[in-house]
Amino acid sequence: xxxxxxxxxxxxxxxxxxxxxxxxxxxxxxxxxxxxxxxxxxxxxxxxxxxxxxxxxxxxxxxxxxxxxxxxxxxxxxxxxxxxxxxxxxxxxxxxxxxxxxxxxxxxxxxxxxxxxxxxxxxxxxxxxxxxxxxxxxxxxxxxxxxxx
Amino acid sequence: xxxxxxxxxxxxxxxxxxxxxxxxxxxxxxxxxxxxxxxxxxxxxxxxxxxxxxxxxxxxx
Numbered sequence: 478x479x480x481x482x483x484x485x486x487x488x489x490x491x492x493x494x495x496x497x498x499x500x501x502x503x504x505x506x507x508x509x510x511x512x513x514x515x516x517x518x519x520x521x522x523x524x525x526x527x528x529x530x531x532x533x534x535x536x537x538x539x540x541x542x543x544x545x546x547x548x549x550x551x552x553x554x555x556x557x558x559x560x561x562x563x564x565x566x567x568x569x570x571x572x573x574x575x576x577x578x579x580x581x582x583x584x585x586x587x588x589x590x591x592x593x594x595x596x597x598x599x600x601x602x603x604x605x606x607x608x609x610x611x612x613x614x615x616x617x618x619x620x621x622x623x624x625x626x
Numbered sequence: 627x628x629x630x631x632x633x634x635x636x637x638x639x640x641x642x643x644x645x646x647x648x649x650x651x652x653x654x655x656x657x658x659x660x661x662x663x664x665x666x667x668x669x670x671x672x673x674x675x676x677x678x679x680x681x682x683x684x685x686x687x
Contacts, residue, residue, distance in 0.1 A: 482656055484640040487664035589638040593663055597633045597640070600662040606631065620633040625655070 486589055489563035490596050491538075494554070497591035498540050501580050503552070509539040512553035514569035525565045527558025533567065540566075540588075542580045550574035552581070552588075594618050601625070631655065640664075 488494055495505045511534055518530050536553030553567040566585060570578050581588040594610065597620055601608050606622035613619065629646035642659050644652045653669075660666045 481670050482642045482660050482666050483668040484642065484660055484663045485665045485667045486638060486640055489664075490662070584638065586637045590635045593635045593638075593640050594633075596662050597635075597642075597659055600659050601631065601633075604658065615636075617634060617636040620631075620635075622631040622633070623628075625629070625631065 486593055487561070487563050488554075488566060488592060490592075490599070491554075491564070493595035493599060494564070494592055496595045497588055500591040500595075501582075501588050502543050503540045503580060503588070504543050506539040506541055506551075508537070510535060510537070512536050512539040512551035512567065513548075514550050514553075514567075515571050525558070525567070527560075528555075528565070528567075536567065537564075542576055545576050545580075549576040552577070552585075590618055594620060629655065631659065633659065 498505055514534055516534065518533050520530070524530070524533075532555075534553070536555045538554040540552040540554060542549045542551075550569050550571075555565045555567055557563050557565050566588075568574060568577060568581075568585065570584075573579060582590075598608050598610065601620065601622040604625050606625040609621045611619050611621070629644055632643045632645065634641045634643075640663055642656045642663075644655045647655060
């Protein structure tokens, strides 16, 4: 191996986000302008750059747990407000989001991992690689790509 | 050059590794994958990176 790059994941590809959401049992609600949450911020967590308290609950699209009940919280998919392209995901994990966290994992990591796998697979295939996806016992996703140009 | 790209994804952390390539070719191979995923926060190069791509390793017994 000659070098190892560590990457801070950014959500930029909506198609891959939709694919990852499906994998986690979520459905994409295009142009839904609000997402279900507690409704009031108590200010215990910092907001993403460019967002204000009054922006919470508003979004450009949303993700909903397919088999959730009427009280399961949703994820807001919002255009970033820090000048960079892509999306910020907003959700309320109070009480596990009443089923949301079970679907997307702690800190949404299950959804983020599925998104990263979808993006990397897409890019690798575009470059002509054959991609094999595996998951180890600890839950780590490993993509092995061979035969690229 | 035959090579393998390994992408490991674990709890929101992603690492991309190229195996079987030497020198700058390695970063050329992984650059577009890194860019599609986000911002590269750390990049560690191994001994293989500093070998010239046409360099032959000598084995002394």
